[in-house]
Amino acid sequence: MHMSDGLLNAPTSIAFLAVAAVGVGFALVKARADLDDRTAPMAGLVATFIFAVQMINFPILPGASGHLLGGALAAILVGPYVGALCVTIVLVVQALLFADGGLTAIGANVTNMALIGTATGFLVAVALRKLAERGKGGLATVAFISAFVNTVVAATGFIVEYAIGGAGGVEIGKVALLMWGLHALIGIGEGLITAVTVTSVASIRPDLVYLLKGNRKPLEVRS
Template identity: 55%
Template sequence: MHVPDGFIDAPTSAVAGVVAAGAVAVSLRGARKELDERTAPLAGLVAAFIFAVQMLNFPVAAGTSGHLLGGALAAILVGPYTGVLCISVVLLMQGVLFADGGLTALGVNITNMSVIGVVVAYAVFRALVKVAPRRPGSVTAASFVAALVSVPAAALAFVGFYAIGGTTDVPLGTVAAAMGGVHVLIGIGEAVITALTVGAVIAVRPDLVYGARDLRQPLKLRVGGELVDAPAAAPEPVAAPRASRRTLLLSGLAVSLVLAGFVSFYASASPDGLERVAEDKGFADSAEEHANADSPLADYGVRDVDDARLSGGLAGVIGVGATVVAGGAVFWAVRRRRADDTAPASTGGDA
């Protein structure tokens, strides 16, 4: 659902850019509380994994495909503030390197897919886990519903932008109905991918999943010389980690490289939900040529590499690598800032 340049007028795009910049600034500050030396590398991997899976368009209806947005997945694995940063890094890499999503529309895309997608998904997720039994299965089930809801929410956010600054005179109700309908179907695919991924990580390292942080041993209190459970409802114990953090990170990176470098060749070539709606409702022609259309990696291929399989595979591998590096740099800087904030201030002694 990458909005190209030309769908939304310049003033509305500028306002969206300000909103997106503000959200990223808030997230940079909020992520300090979510990231530590254990989870910062995981956040970089989550960004790279989302980049890889977004290359895997899956069919959802005749002549229409969809792909992961990733807001729910990122928020549940590494936290909502860090999740906004993950999706923003992915969108930046896609727009700058691969000419996917307009540069003037970057603020619209970050607001829709990163901010709205993450906020809605995490709000639904937290509401569900608060009332569900405190066990890993509840986290996985809640992630399914959260992801399912987040996709049409992001799609309707685009409709809101189109209502304010759409460059083509198309009946708003028609656009809203079409966007909502197709993105409910895409949301099902998003929900399946999110639940499977969250469930897989919980199975091996539940302690690293931000959304499962309440699944811990019951708090014990000593009353009258005896240990008793705290008054709050006692969550079920979390299973011991089955894999080292390094093993998880290397395995996740390997999976991302395989998905982007090999499996992506077999992704659906049909237009995604937004592209299909734009074609059917008559505003596809308002899209402008991307400013980076001549990028060596434009359209997820490597220029001058004639073999389509090799070209796409190399582009995918480069994208995963670039996202890991960019995301890792951002999250390392945020983690270091947190360390600086929590370090005890030095005091000078009297001479």
Template identity: 55%
Template sequence: MSDVLALHIANGIVDAPVSALFAGIAVVALVVCVVRGRADLDDRLAPMAGLVAAFIFAVQMLNFQVLPGVSGHLLGGVLAAILVGPWVGALCVSTVLIVQCLLFADGGLTALGLNITNMAILGTAAGYLLVAGLLRVLPRTPVGLAVTGFVASVVSVVVASQGFVLQYWLGGTTELSLPTISMTMAGVHTLIGIGEGLITATTVATVARVRPDLVFALRRFRRPASTTPVAVPAVGGVA
């Protein structure tokens, strides 16, 4: 059960047909991210994406205790979406998950599509949609960005955990009560999300304070230009 609560799904928890279905969904989603992400990549975003992926990989290796026998770590979807955008951000998280699975056996190989769907696709999408909404009402300052990152991180982690609940409902291989596992996942991942939110808020606020031009969300969600009419001085003293 600890493999489930840590959100990295192990082999055998979800049956083969459902695992294959979500592997296909993950492949299609990643192809869309590659196509859409090309439009965002430029000389500024490309190296930033590499740094974001490396940072997420490093932080995910640091687990923090949530409950006895249960640990959590940064998923990174919101952090990546704020800094490099949702399309490239999902690719960054997917890359980290693939490397962790193949080199460190963190999450099952047959469950890779399940994990990518939950953490890289679903979590990043939910977090970015919330970021887009919050930045339309909160100030575009390091503090406003930190609040946005914190709230979006908590929500995205819980949403990603409920992605597993759906997958388990479709093809779970053990006898567990669906309402019980849904509430347990939501409760535990709220705590994990708070930890992730603090890390995300600190990171994005620091980058925004030093190099706001490198923050994708600040560039994308600019305030609309003022439409206040500008008085034109009269020519020749005639109004």
């Protein structure tokens, strides 16, 4: 879902550069509270894993593919703020080192995949937390749903950006239909990858799953 340069006009690109800067700045401030000697290495590995899995485009239709975005995956494992930073690092390395995703488009790309995707994935996962705490099947279901929604809503980010200042003046309904249709299919792949990853981590190291942190019962204090 990496936009090239030129798909959005200059003012729109700059506006979303500002949106991304504010969002990433906010995440940088808030992330501190979620990072300690144990979760900081985990966060580095989550970013690394997302980079690796984003390389794997899977076929969805003849002539079209999709890849993981990783917002819900990161949010469930390391929280929304650290998660947004994980996806941002991946996008910056992709744009600078691998020429994947434009440079003026980096603001819109970060906004869609790192900010909107991660926030959406987290909100859905938190809304369904009770189900996630009910065991492996529940966690897998929550991971799948939040990842599916994260993909479709991140795709909606592009539709909105194109409506604001897209090049070529293509009818927005046409863009929306294609984006939503294709990303509903990609969302299934995103959901499956996220469910497998999150349940794998939870079965080995449940203490490293951010979403399940409230699950640990506090010590009872009798008075």
